[in-house]
Amino acid sequence: MKGLKKTTKVDFATYIGVTIAFIVMYILQSGKHLSNSLSGQLVPICCFIAMAVSLNLVVGISGELSLGHAGFMSVGAFSGVVAGMSLSNVIPSVPVRLAIALIVGALFAAVAGIIVGVPVLRLRGDYLAIVTLAFGQIIKDLINCLIVGYDSRGLHIIFNVSGLKSVTDLHLEEGGKAIIKGAQGAVGVTKMASFPAGYILVMITLIVVLNMVRSSTGRSIMAIRDNRIAAESVGLNITKYKLIAFVTSAALAGAAGALYGLNYGSLVSSRFDFNTSILILVYVVLGGLGNIWGSVIGATVLYILPEMLRSFSNYRMLIYAVVLILVMLLTNNEQFKRWRGSMAEKLGRGKRAEGGV
Amino acid sequence: MSQQKTRMVPVPSQGIIPERDVGSEPILECRRLGIEFGGLKAVDDFNLTVGKTEIAGLIGPNGAGKTTITNLLTKVYQPTHGTILFDGKETSSMNTVQVNRAGIARTFQNIRLFSSLSVEENVKIGLQGHMPYSTLTGILRLPRYWKNEKRMHERALELLSIFDMQDLADHVAGSLPYGAQRRLEIVRALATSPKLLLLDEPAAGMNPSETAELMANIRKIRDTFQIAVLLIEHDMKLVMGICEGIAVLNYGRLIAKGTPEEIQKNPVVIEAYLGKQKEADA
Amino acid sequence: MVFFSYLISGISLGSVYAIIALGYTMVYGIAKMLNFAHGDVIMVGGYVCYCALSYLNLPAIVAVPLAMIACTALGVIIEGLAYRPLRQAGSLAVLITAIGVSYFLQNGAQLIWSATPKNFASVVHFDLPESMTSLGLSSEAIVTVAACIVIMVVLTLFVNKTKLGKAMRCCSEDKGAAQIMGINVNRTISMTFAIGSALAAIAGVLLCSAYPTLQPTTGSMPGIKAFTAAVFGGIGSIPGAFLGGLLLGIIEAMAKAYISTNLANTIVFAVLIIVLLVRPTGLLGKYAPEKV
Numbered sequence: 001m002k003g004l005k006k007t008t009k010v011d012f013a014t015y016i017g018v019t020i021a022f023i024v025m026y027i028l029q030s031g032k033h034l035s036n037s038l039s040g041q042l043v044p045i046c047c048f049i050a051m052a053v054s055l056n057l058v059v060g061i062s063g064e065l066s067l068g069h070a071g072f073m074s075v076g077a078f079s080g081v082v083a084g085m086s087l088s089n090v091i092p093s094v095p096v097r098l099a100i101a102l103i104v105g106a107l108f109a110a111v112a113g114i115i116v117g118v119p120v121l122r123l124r125g126d127y128l129a130i131v132t133l134a135f136g137q138i139i140k141d142l143i144n145c146l147i148v149g150y151d152s153r154g155l156h157i158i159f160n161v162s163g164l165k166s167v168t169d170l171h172l173e174e175g176g177k178a179i180i181k182g183a184q185g186a187v188g189v190t191k192m193a194s195f196p197a198g199y200i201l202v203m204i205t206l207i208v209v210l211n212m213v214r215s216s217t218g219r220s221i222m223a224i225r226d227n228r229i230a231a232e233s234v235g236l237n238i239t240k241y242k243l244i245a246f247v248t249s250a251a252l253a254g255a256a257g258a259l260y261g262l263n264y265g266s267l268v269s270s271r272f273d274f275n276t277s278i279l280i281l282v283y284v285v286l287g288g289l290g291n292i293w294g295s296v297i298g299a300t301v302l303y304i305l306p307e308m309l310r311s312f313s314n315y316r317m318l319i320y321a322v323v324l325i326l327v328m329l330l331t332n333n334e335q336f337k338r339w340r341g342s343m344a345e346k347l348g349r350g351k352r353a354e355g356g357v
Numbered sequence: 358m359s360q361q362k363t364r365m366v367p368v369p370s371q372g373i374i375p376e377r378d379v380g381s382e383p384i385l386e387c388r389r390l391g392i393e394f395g396g397l398k399a400v401d402d403f404n405l406t407v408g409k410t411e412i413a414g415l416i417g418p419n420g421a422g423k424t425t426i427t428n429l430l431t432k433v434y435q436p437t438h439g440t441i442l443f444d445g446k447e448t449s450s451m452n453t454v455q456v457n458r459a460g461i462a463r464t465f466q467n468i469r470l471f472s473s474l475s476v477e478e479n480v481k482i483g484l485q486g487h488m489p490y491s492t493l494t495g496i497l498r499l500p501r502y503w504k505n506e507k508r509m510h511e512r513a514l515e516l517l518s519i520f521d522m523q524d525l526a527d528h529v530a531g532s533l534p535y536g537a538q539r540r541l542e543i544v545r546a547l548a549t550s551p552k553l554l555l556l557d558e559p560a561a562g563m564n565p566s567e568t569a570e571l572m573a574n575i576r577k578i579r580d581t582f583q584i585a586v587l588l589i590e591h592d593m594k595l596v597m598g599i600c601e602g603i604a605v606l607n608y609g610r611l612i613a614k615g616t617p618e619e620i621q622k623n624p625v626v627i628e629a630y631l632g633k634q635k636e637a638d639a
Numbered sequence: 640m641v642f643f644s645y646l647i648s649g650i651s652l653g654s655v656y657a658i659i660a661l662g663y664t665m666v667y668g669i670a671k672m673l674n675f676a677h678g679d680v681i682m683v684g685g686y687v688c689y690c691a692l693s694y695l696n697l698p699a700i701v702a703v704p705l706a707m708i709a710c711t712a713l714g715v716i717i718e719g720l721a722y723r724p725l726r727q728a729g730s731l732a733v734l735i736t737a738i739g740v741s742y743f744l745q746n747g748a749q750l751i752w753s754a755t756p757k758n759f760a761s762v763v764h765f766d767l768p769e770s771m772t773s774l775g776l777s778s779e780a781i782v783t784v785a786a787c788i789v790i791m792v793v794l795t796l797f798v799n800k801t802k803l804g805k806a807m808r809c810c811s812e813d814k815g816a817a818q819i820m821g822i823n824v825n826r827t828i829s830m831t832f833a834i835g836s837a838l839a840a841i842a843g844v845l846l847c848s849a850y851p852t853l854q855p856t857t858g859s860m861p862g863i864k865a866f867t868a869a870v871f872g873g874i875g876s877i878p879g880a881f882l883g884g885l886l887l888g889i890i891e892a893m894a895k896a897y898i899s900t901n902l903a904n905t906i907v908f909a910v911l912i913i914v915l916l917v918r919p920t921g922l923l924g925k926y927a928p929e930k931v
Binding site: 059065119120122123124126127129130131133134135137138141142144145160161162163183274278281282285286289314315317318320321322324325328329331332333334 | 667673721724725727728729730731732734735736738739740742743745746747749750859863866867870874898899900901902904905908909911912915916919920921
């Protein structure tokens with residue numbers, strides 16, 4: 001191909017950047033050059049990059065505000081943990097089991113995405129936001145009612161609506177194991193996640209989202225975002241494309257959730273509450289709406305930021321809040337925008353790169 | 358403005374169509390079409406027949422209901438009365454998307470482009486219904502993706518060249534000058550391979566030389582694609598210059614139909630546009 | 640009888656939601672923004688009242704107005720510093736800023752008052768005759784419901800009869816036109832925040848009186864619920880907020896009593912989703928189709 005398109009270049013730069021960052025961090029990690037806390041954060045960072053990139057597909061590309069993205073992560077995490085744990089006798093290989101867990105997580109989250117998306121995507125703007133918020137809360141409550149265990153006979157699941165049942169009601173055989181214990185969440189999870197797995201997750205997420213955006217599906221999704229009425233007039237099925245964006249995003253979040261869940265010994269559903277959804281949304285907005293590599297950087301920087309502010313101990317979240325407000329005020333300041341625009345021109349960047357996809 | 362004379366002939370459906378289209382069924386027939394908004398009749402008893410390759414005009418003063426008719430034809434609104442026959446098929450059960458697939462494409466009075474997409478992407482959106490590939494094909498970039506994207510790219514440039522816009526292909530649609538945005542809307546509509554092109558005030562905001570160029574291009578489009586064009590306008594000169602049959606709308610009702618010459622002489626039309634002479638003097 | 644007591648607790652909880660929802664709905668109606676920090680203003684109101692009562696030993700009649708004044712000032716400051724510069728920005732930018740403000744208030748409160756819950760002594764407690772308490776009535780419930788009704792009536796009169804109220808309605812309808820007609824849009828929005836925040840303070844005091852623990856996160860869940868209530872009733876509509884809040888409180892109380900404590904929130908949110916699917920703009924919301 002003669003003269004690659006600008007968007008293609010940006011995509012490749014994103015892949016290469018992520019790969020280089022991975023290699024550097026991996027070498028540092030293997031050589032024990034990383035602090036324990038940073039080393040422990042590599043997998044969660046990968047998960048949250050995938051979360052941010054997938055949320056960007058809904059909020060940035062599709063232009064719908066979702067406040068319940070962590071709900072899909074939660075669905076993926078718990079279904080992934082159940083898959084990863086219960087298959088331990090059948091599939092001894094950890095990487096294969098991890099891959100299956102991620103796929104299971106993605107599938108369950110995709111189903112949740114369809115269940116929420118089909119009725120809800122005809123709502124617009126803030127109404128969609130509130131419904132996704134409600135969905136996040138519902139998922140949290142429902143998972144708190146789950147009691148799941150497995151033994152040689154297979155999986156046992158109780159849905160503990162009354163709140164009176166416990167693990168003993170599963171009647172597990174000798175040697176059986178409880179995986180999710182209601183409000184206590186998942187306990188005794190075998191840590192299967194690894195940094196390379198996180199890297200692969202991020203790459204797959206990027207490839208899916210970027211390739212979709214550059215295809216007719218992505219174009220249609222963006223066209224609908226730009227002008228719904230015109231999109232209908234040229235024959236685009238609005239619901240179909242919105243649903244594709246929403247469900248793909250949910251599935252990717254599910255995979256990220258599964259990896260996240262399998263990175264810890266225990267997991268409670270409140271880990272994926274409204275605040276987590278908001279946190280991911282912040283990554284996306286600060287990284288730039290519709291800007292995929294921006295989400296990667298936004299998630300990385302903002303995930304590490306509170307850790308770096310640790311020396312401020314009690315003040316760190318306060319500083320985080322102030323940084324958040326100031327960044328929003330600054331990036332929306334007309335004078336600052338103009339200054340940035342002129343800087344961009346001086347650096348010889350084309351107009352499209354500015355805020356481009 | 359040179360204009361070859363078209364003879365308009367009456368057809369059984371009570372409309373008139375160009376003589377050359379008599380052999381084939383009219384592309385569009387509106388019969389007693391009407392819509393009420395909360396008791397207010399925005400359009401009432403509207404009849405119109407458009408021949409297969411006709412450039413038809415729909416004119417009327419501001420607020421006469423011209424855009425409402427476009428919205429009825431494209432099912433942005435569902436008519437409350439009457440029927441629309443498009444290409445021999447009734448459209449009453451169709452929605453906007455289906456009407457477009459059946460072959461009606463439109464432009465908008467207040468421009469509605471996909472403003473953050475590039476010019477080429479805007480056209481590709483129109484094309485992709487005819488060169489489809491699945492979402493998964495797009496994500497995995499299977500051979501079909503490359504093939505159809507290439508075809509779409511070539512076709513998009515071809516269509517853009519009608520208006521000499523191929524060099525603008527990589528520009529962001531929202532950044533184009535006003536006239537170019539109007540032209541891009543026409544190209545995008547054409548990309549869906551319509552049988553009937555509805556142009557809602559395409560000359561609004563254009564200067565006289567741009568308007569003249571637009572007229573030539575509309576005729577070129579009709580000749581190249583052999584499609585019908587329904588021009589909704591308020592600029593009389595443009596309509597008189599290129600339309601073969603003209604319908605005049607006032608207060609939601611059809612007040613006259615005929616060839617440009619007939620319309621120009623019609624006292625009812627003159628009154629609707631200029632007001633009664635006495636009132637104007639008073 | 641048991642049902643009656645559940646109903647009362649639902650109505651009183653719903654009244655608190657309604658008062659908070661009024662703040663959301665007014666701000667949304669006029670500034671078209673979701674003020675996520677609204678719930679945290681409630682919490683600040685609670686703390687200010689708490690401090691006035693227990694550190695300064697002021698009587699409740701002084702402490703509550705003090706909390707209202709503090710919250711009003713806080714609301715106006717937040718609007719002026721964080722939201723006003725973003726008037727032209729996209730709704731997401733404003734939303735994120737509101738989230739930032741919410742974090743700020745929560746963490747600021749944690750620094751000042753620590754995360755340990757404070758025991759809030761009810762400011763509206765008086766003894767009721769045995770016959771009433773046996774029905775499940777409490778002084779807190781009575782005061783809450785009464786306060787909610789009074790606020791509702793006063794606010795409706797204010798919005799419909801006073802000049803400022805009319806200015807508010809104009810701004811929510813069309814800011815540009817309002818400006819041309821000589822309405823000071825910024826000041827009107829400021830006033831809306833002031834009123835909403837004063838209401839939040841009242842809600843905070845009532846909430847803490849009924850559920851006497853106070854901590855930095857006290858406001859977030861009622862905030863989310865009240866926001867839900869506002870959407871439920873039709874965001875932007877004052878009677879809608881009242882209706883939505885009340886219904887939400889009753890549904891929550893009934894779900895807790897008769898279905899499942901664990902799933903009470905789920906049921907509340909599920910009802911919201913169903914209502915929105917049937918009436919996409921909420922119970923009393925207006926539908927404005929896009930003009931083509």
